[in-house]
Amino acid sequence: MYPTPEDHLDRHVHGYISDKDEYLRRLRRIEGQARGLQGMVADEKYCIDILTQVSAMTRALESVALGLLHDHLDHCVRDAAAAGGPEADAKIKEASEAIARLVRS
Amino acid sequence: MYPTPEDHLDRHVHGYISDKDEYLRRLRRIEGQARGLQGMVADEKYCIDILTQVSAMTRALESVALGLLHDHLDHCVRDAAAAGGPEADAKIKEASEAIARLVRS
Amino acid sequence: MYPTPEDHLDRHVHGYISDKDEYLRRLRRIEGQARGLQGMVADEKYCIDILTQVSAMTRALESVALGLLHDHLDHCVRDAAAAGGPEADAKIKEASEAIARLVRS
Amino acid sequence: MYPTPEDHLDRHVHGYISDKDEYLRRLRRIEGQARGLQGMVADEKYCIDILTQVSAMTRALESVALGLLHDHLDHCVRDAAAAGGPEADAKIKEASEAIARLVRS
Numbered sequence: 001m002y003p004t005p006e007d008h009l010d011r012h013v014h015g016y017i018s019d020k021d022e023y024l025r026r027l028r029r030i031e032g033q034a035r036g037l038q039g040m041v042a043d044e045k046y047c048i049d050i051l052t053q054v055s056a057m058t059r060a061l062e063s064v065a066l067g068l069l070h071d072h073l074d075h076c077v078r079d080a081a082a083a084g085g086p087e088a089d090a091k092i093k094e095a096s097e098a099i100a101r102l103v104r105s
Numbered sequence: 106m107y108p109t110p111e112d113h114l115d116r117h118v119h120g121y122i123s124d125k126d127e128y129l130r131r132l133r134r135i136e137g138q139a140r141g142l143q144g145m146v147a148d149e150k151y152c153i154d155i156l157t158q159v160s161a162m163t164r165a166l167e168s169v170a171l172g173l174l175h176d177h178l179d180h181c182v183r184d185a186a187a188a189g190g191p192e193a194d195a196k197i198k199e200a201s202e203a204i205a206r207l208v209r210s
Numbered sequence: 211m212y213p214t215p216e217d218h219l220d221r222h223v224h225g226y227i228s229d230k231d232e233y234l235r236r237l238r239r240i241e242g243q244a245r246g247l248q249g250m251v252a253d254e255k256y257c258i259d260i261l262t263q264v265s266a267m268t269r270a271l272e273s274v275a276l277g278l279l280h281d282h283l284d285h286c287v288r289d290a291a292a293a294g295g296p297e298a299d300a301k302i303k304e305a306s307e308a309i310a311r312l313v314r315s
Numbered sequence: 316m317y318p319t320p321e322d323h324l325d326r327h328v329h330g331y332i333s334d335k336d337e338y339l340r341r342l343r344r345i346e347g348q349a350r351g352l353q354g355m356v357a358d359e360k361y362c363i364d365i366l367t368q369v370s371a372m373t374r375a376l377e378s379v380a381l382g383l384l385h386d387h388l389d390h391c392v393r394d395a396a397a398a399g400g401p402e403a404d405a406k407i408k409e410a411s412e413a414i415a416r417l418v419r420s
Binding site: 169 | 248312
């Protein structure tokens with residue numbers, strides 16, 4: 001189930017995020033891209049070059065989201081489904097809504 | 106698991122698709138939109154009006170995909186997760202890949 | 211400008227759509243995909259296979275939209291920009307709005 | 316055309332970017348969102364909440380891209396179209412390719 005205090009402690013050790021350091025590395029890189037874009041706008045770099053950077057950053061962010069979503073299905077949704085009951089219904093509905101937000105954004 | 110002949114028969118009666126008639130109705134409407142677009146292109150209707158129709162059709166298709174994906178999580182993935190083992194791993198990996206294709210398309 | 215009666219006649223011969231037959235061919239294929247999806251749903255084919263087809267259809271539709279948008283920029287927007295004035299402003303605003311709908315759908 | 320040294324100087328004053336301070340403000344906010352996401356991942360916040368933040372950040376980035384693209388059409392593409400010739404062809408092709416990258420990312 002999600003979350004009991006014990007789960008929560010456990011999660012900090014073997015949490016649902018498969019490789020926290022890798023996600024943090026990718027998010028720091030995305031933060032750097034956001035800073036780089038500010039420099040490009042401040043210097044009025046050529047618009048198409050700025051847009052190319054925005055597309056790269058969007059794809060990097062999308063890739064982080066898809067990784068996290070996979071981890072979520074693989075841990076929280078899987079555990080809830082195995083336990084069954086209304087918790088399973090709720091987790092599946094919640095995951096579907098998050099997927100819809102990603103597909104539409 | 107998926108599929109045994111019995112499951113398959115069962116699936117035709119209480120299958121994973123929550124409301125088959127509703128999906129068929131929406132897909133017939135999407136087919137009609139594709140036909141309508143051919144008429145607009147043949148008549149060289151104003152380009153922006155054609156693009157507005159394409160956007161509407163894309164959203165309708167996306168909405169069908171999100172509904173089917175929810176049904177899939179709610180049946181196939183849930184059942185596999187409850188049964189556990191390598192089948193569960195495979196179903197979750199497969200669902201994540203389908204979500205990635207949707208997000209990137 | 212867009213449209214004078216003469217332009218309109220001309221457009222039916224050398225209109226803004228670069229290759230009408232090619233667009234019609236692709237839209238007929240998309241219509242066929244919509245019909246194919248109905249068959250897959252009616253037969254309750256495996257959900258992931260249906261979603262793969264939906265992704266392919268979405269990409270095909272997106273590709274038609276991007277082609278039409280290029281044709282539109284290359285004819286209507288270019289001509290309006292060359293003529294200048296409020297018509298140019300209006301065409302550029304309208305194109306930007308159509309692009310936003312495509313990006314968000 | 317684009318860029319001469321004079322244009323470049325001029326661009327820093329009346330450049331193609333409609334409201335530089337507004338874009339910088341939005342990009343700083345996006346940079347803050349990227350930093351916030353690192354905190355959420357480091358603390359293993361609930362996955363769905365992280366995904367909600369990623370969706371919000373993606374939409375913010377998309378909105379910056381659409382604004383810059385409009386500015387680009389309204390200045391560089393419009394000027395090139397008014398001037399005509401191969402420069403106009405090149406600018407329209409380049410803009411169409413940037414739009415395709417945005418739609419597909």
